[in-house]
Amino acid sequence: MTEERELTLEEQLAALEAERDEHLNDLKRVAAEFENYRKRVLRDQESLVARAHERLVKELLPVLDDLERALDYASKHEEAKLEEGVALVHRSLADLLAREGLVEVETNGKFDPHTQEALLSQPSDQEEGAVIQVVQKGYKLGDRVLRPARVVISQGSDG
């Protein structure tokens, strides 16, 4: 019955108007949410970086403390304590960096151009292309090479 009859033009107009207004309201609402989100993201990003940094700097404070204690032993020429102190500082910094994901670049075996830099090659009784000396350790953080290992490689025995 009523469901079957055609809408009058006036009724169609009213329905369309309602639809148009609804879309317009939704558009305004989504645009406002987007804008607020954008502003919040900018604020968050700054504080995210600041907080990430802050945490790491804070973890370095005990290393700095241990180092100052070692410095104090050095100034008093208390050598045994100084040696212990340096070992302690080294362990705490190395542990901290390992917790951050730092790992040493492998240097056992053949030269790897992705993680190593060859400073020079020398004749040696090792196989050609083998790493024969590490001049400076290399480090990776996750997949990224922060610093390649600087190495000397073998030219082979007939180099």
Next chain:
Amino acid sequence: MTEERELTLEEQLAALEAERDEHLNDLKRVAAEFENYRKRVLRDQESLVARAHERLVKELLPVLDDLERALDYASKHEEAKLEEGVALVHRSLADLLAREGLVEVETNGKFDPHTQEALLSQPSDQEEGAVIQVVQKGYKLGDRVLRPARVVISQGSDG
């Protein structure tokens, strides 16, 4: 003339339909942009923190190198070089942290509960409430106190 005449209902319907469709299209476009932005932000935040971290970890590598050199002197009991080495490591770590914005908490003068923690108070010839000893240095990063200075304060001479 034509401008003055009323639109027919059919014309009004067509105009409304066009408006409704335009709003709906805008709505879909803005919603899609919003969604893409949200996804990008999530990706960016991860890499932002990772990169901020990476830079700082990378700057710590020379400190670790110097420390290993000092450790090497320690194992060989080359005391003069060890002492120099420790001084060098300390300077490079302290400089790095200063560049990051780290500053020591002031401890000259009266006790400041915002940046200091009083471990105990002792009778002394200094004015009541004056800091008379720093047990552990405090540090600030920008406005934030990373660690309060741990101090002993004066009870005054009649304490």
